[in-house]
Amino acid sequence: MTTPTSEPGARNLVVGVGARRGAPLGEVYGLIEETLRGAGLRTVDVAEVATVDAKADEPGIVGAAARLGVPVRTYPAAALAAVRVPHPSGAAAGAVGTPSVAEAAALIEADELVVGKCVGKGVATCAVARRIPAVLAPFPVSGEKTSTPLVTEGPRPFTMAAMKPPTQNIESAGPDLRHHGDAEVRGENLTDLAVNVRTHTPPEWLRQRIAASLVSLAAYPDGTPAREAVAERHGLPVERVLLTAGAAEAFVLIARALPARRPVVVHPQFTEPEAALRAAGHGVGRVLLREEDGFRLDPAAVPDEADLVVVGNPTNPTSVLHPAALLERLARPGRTLVVDEAFMDVVPGEREALCGRTDIPGLVVLRSLTKTWGLAGLRIGYVLADPETIALLAEAQPLWPVSSPALAAAQACMEPRALVEAAEAADRITVDRDHLLAGLAEFSEVRAVEAAWGPFVLVRLERAAEVRERLRLLGFAARRGDTFPGLGPQWLRLAVRDRATTNRFLQALDQAVQALPARTGR
16 A cells, blocks of 8 residues: 655645634644654645634634645635535534535545544544646647646545545546536525526427327337437438437437547536546546636647547536637547537527537537426437447437437427527527626626626625525525536526516625625634
């Protein structure tokens, strides 16, 4: 068994610390020093000490960080409570709202837990996590002197994370990639701003079409008519269409069926593509788009050696719409370019769509019918790609992967009346989104990503986790942003709703922001 040593001067260790009120500096620092030494780690490789907000001014923690020569970084208890930890404690959860301050604070923005929770004389706890060093992309981002980091999964030492079974590969990736907006509202009587499904859907005519399909449930599903309808809607031969149980199934098929040695996911974006790749055993690189660039993509940030690239358009959660010409530059022979267009039908005129293109090498486009038509519980989507790729994905599917009701819905949603209704809905959402952005602009504490084209808006505000909890008390569910790689606990995603709902939300947001107590100095 090898020890998890760190490269000298790497400064890639995060020490999570929990402590009782008044814990002496000597005991806190002594526990940190002993924990590092026992694991073969060096104090000079510590980048920061992390803890919960309530301990921000604790002299023992602040003093220990000062001795190490590193800053203290704090997180709201609600954000730490969402981090999965191997050694939860009911006592800690009751006292500060998170099952393990030390482990959660160490892990929340790191890649792997190196040393689990250690307890020192009953007054302090300590855990150590490591950040995997970023590998810089070979090309600089346009207009910048530095490169956008491509976070890769290089060889790892023997650690607690390495002891987990392969199905836990997702958990070692930092943020909880399996967290989705429905978890914010399930079982709660809240106005839903966390899930991007259009309200008041499915429409009555679509419900009737689905209900009519139930009389044929005794027969095995035949996807041919729905597949032909999708092909006709996009002007493609039927051999370029594959129906799936939602776009999520398509990500799993891509991860399992298509060859990829260096897959790369452009973040922040929907986390299911990376989760599927990791679950299939792939090491996944990340290209992290930056707030200062408006979360816009420069194709040069994607390394040449990437042979599978995944990008959303418009991207969830940033709502940024990338130009089609820009995405075309990502394509090249030998590379699979996966463009997730799950929200493209919300863009008026579907500008920048690639779904009907057959001239781009390696292009795979994913579409979902669950958002616009309110069919998340029915699970229906489709893939558009060259016939060879479609055949590979189809071979990885189980028999009869899409149910008869879902096939009936897919066929109905391709009809002219449905396309007209979807276009009208896109126009309404554009107006409602502008109203939401205008309201958010009145808050000095809130900064929104204004280049928004999706049915949602990404906003940044300090102490977002506390604001989100207060919004829940006021009857509104917002999507936390810290589970998206490249974001953090200061981000929230808000679904676009009608003007009346937005006005009520803005009033609640004002109450939530104003109710925050003044933060004490650290």
